[in-house]
Amino acid sequence: MYDVAIIGAGPAGSTLARLIGEKYKTVIIDKRCFRNIPEGYGSGKCCGGLLAPDAQAMLAKLGLALPREVHSEPQLFVVRVIDIQRNLERYYQRYYINMDRWQFDRWLLSLAPASVDIIEKTRLKTFEKNSDHFDLSLKSNAGTRKIKAKLVIGADGGFSRVRKLAFNTKPFPKKYISIQHWVEMEDDQPFFSSIFDSDVTDYYSWTIPKRNALIIGTAVTPGADAYDKFNLLKSRLKQHGYRFGETLHTEGAYILRPVRQKQICTGKDSIALIGEAAGFISPSSAEGFSYAFKSASLLAKALRPGLKGFEKRYRTYAGPLKTNIAMKNIKSRILYNPFLRGMIMRTGINSMNINFRTDPATSLAFNNY
Ligand SMILES: Cc1cc2nc3c(=O)[nH]c(=O)nc-3n(C[C@H](O)[C@H](O)[C@H](O)COP(=O)(O)OP(=O)(O)OC[C@H]3O[C@@H](n4cnc5c(N)ncnc54)[C@H](O)[C@@H]3O)c2cc1C
Missing domain, CATH: 3.50.50.60 (FAD/NAD(P)-binding domain)
Structure with a gap:
């Protein structure tokens, strides 16, 4: 026993x-x-x-350091926050370990x-x-x-x-269904996006670059229209300038929200x-x-x-x-709260200006340097 x-x-x-x-x-x-590593995308x-700062601190407290094979790429120290309805966008500094x-x-x-x-x-x-x-x-x-x-x-x-x-x-706890697509990445996106769009969900959606793919995900109220909401997210992201290709892998899971x-x-x-x-x-x-x-x-x-x-x-x-x-x-x-979030984002408090796009001319100059 x-x-x-x-x-x-x-x-x-x-x-x-x-x-x-x-x-x-x-x-x-x-x-x-856990013996075999799955082939293809998904885990x-x-x-x-993403290992957030609180989780990093807990690992350190437990006396553990992440071995090399657990790390993924790119490493992320920027969150791009987008409020679709208010057409607001800000970048904030936050250190994640991409795993x-x-x-x-x-x-x-x-x-x-x-x-x-x-x-x-x-x-x-x-x-x-x-x-x-x-x-x-x-x-x-x-x-x-x-x-x-x-x-x-x-x-x-x-x-x-x-x-x-x-x-x-x-x-x-309140139950959501999360849907994730791993898609072909057509743009360099070295940041984690956090997307607020009340037509998709009352929670939030995200994109995370993972090696040569981009994860697009959301957590929506379970129901027959869950997948429609996810597709709406993808089209809104495209309208917002995200460039991505074919879907490589689809996955889903319940996620809890203790309110x-x-x-x-x-x-x-x-x-x-x-x-x-x-x-x-x-x-x-x-x-x-x-x-x-x-x-x-x-x-x-x-x-x-x-x-x-x-x-x-x-x-x-x-x-x-x-x-x-x-x-x-x-x-x-x-x-x-859309009003309070909009107000905070408009002030720009704690946000940063960032230019993540690679300018070929600058890259060339950098290489020559
Ligand atoms: C789409 C999505 C994205 C997320 N992203 C992040 C993130 O980036 N960073 C973060 O900190 N958190 C993230 N989370 C939350 C995080 O994944 C979970 O909170 C965390 O994994 C919880 O750990 P756990 O050990 O409690 O449960 P889990 O990690 O869910 O582990 C439960 C285990 O139980 C096993 N199991 C379940 N039922 C049975 C059964 N009947 N018999 C035997 N085995 C069973 C499962 O196979 C699994 O291995 C995300 C969650 C989702 C759904």
């Missing part, structure tokens, strides 16, 4: 496995396979793959101690409580198998099966949730890595004295993280 069964080997699950794997008999289960998990998400997840999982059992290509179907343990039912191509564990940890992301099975009656604190659920009765499964993700930017690291670290801290009473300790430790999300919701109210 395992002490801890972690469902999901994303940033939250892998971090927890690394932090508790030597103290507790731990198994980590994921429906993905097996629909994501922008290969697949390599990031592989690397984080590789840091789990050798004592941790890793079960890949296997999904959690159900689990039920039996006196002092849970019986988990797992499904893979090879069939169904059962394992036993004293604790179940849902680190299974925005579409968490653990949360659905155990806490379905609790309020759920109220009670939508965050840390769990109870020997079941805990971490990362996006708990609702830990920024409601203003959809930045999720720092929250995955933080919530996993807090749960590891709560488990340090022993299994007894860990739920209460985790809930207490997670209090400031919930408050942080409440603060981000205040920021959201300003950022997503």
Whole structure:
């Protein structure tokens, strides 16, 4: 019997496995396979793959530095903010690390101690409580198998099966469907664009250059017209001067937006949730890595004295993280209010002038220099 069964080997699950794997008999289960690198575009998990400053700080706090294969390119230190309806555009300085998400997840999982059992290509179907343990039912191509564990940890992301099975009656964060196209890049775009267009979404859309492709993405309210909204975004970007070619890869995923604190659920009765499964993700930017690291670290801290009473300790430790999300919701109210956003953008406060286009004449002069 395992002490801890972690469902999901994303940033939250892998971090927890690394932090508790030597103290507790731990198994980590994921429906993905991390052994083979996927061919072509995309990374097996629909994501922008940007490591924001908060997440960089958390990695440093955890004593980790990104290996070379996790880095992608170009590196980004500029955000281009566009308000389509008001025809406003500004550039702001912000340091992201542009990553290969697949390599990031592989690397984080590789840091789990050798004592941790890793079960890949296997999904959690159900689990039920039996006196002092849970019986988990797992499904893979090879069939169904059962394992036993004293604790179940849902680190299974925005579409968490653990949360659905155990806490379905609790309020759920607002749900969006994100759609991403990897398209041929026809322009040099060394910046992350953040696009506000109320005809597309009440959240935001983005473009991210990734090696020789450009990711175009949005998070829209789930519904039959989700794809139409995405296509509208693409045509608006073209009208705005973005140049891109054929679609190389399409991907989608649910993304959560915790607009109220009670939508965050840390769990109870020997079941805990971490990362996006708990609702830990920024409601203003959809930045999720720092929250995955933080919530996993807090749960590891709560488990340090022993299994007894860990739920209460985790809930207490997670209090400031919930408050942080409440603060981000205040920021959201300003950022997503068209009048206030327009006012801030018009002042130009903290923005910078940037000329990112390569002028062949200048390049030549530079080469000769
Ligand atoms: C389109 C998009 C772009 C994003 N871009 C960024 C970004 O640039 N920067 C950023 O900080 N955040 C970004 N996010 C948010 C970020 O991806 C998540 O918040 C973060 O990955 C959460 O980590 P996690 O470990 O909680 O969950 P996840 O990374 O979602 O990991 C969950 C894991 O659980 C597994 N799993 C799920 N269900 C089961 C099951 N039943 N059985 C077994 N395994 C299961 C999955 O395969 C997955 O590996 C983005 C999200 C989306 C959707």
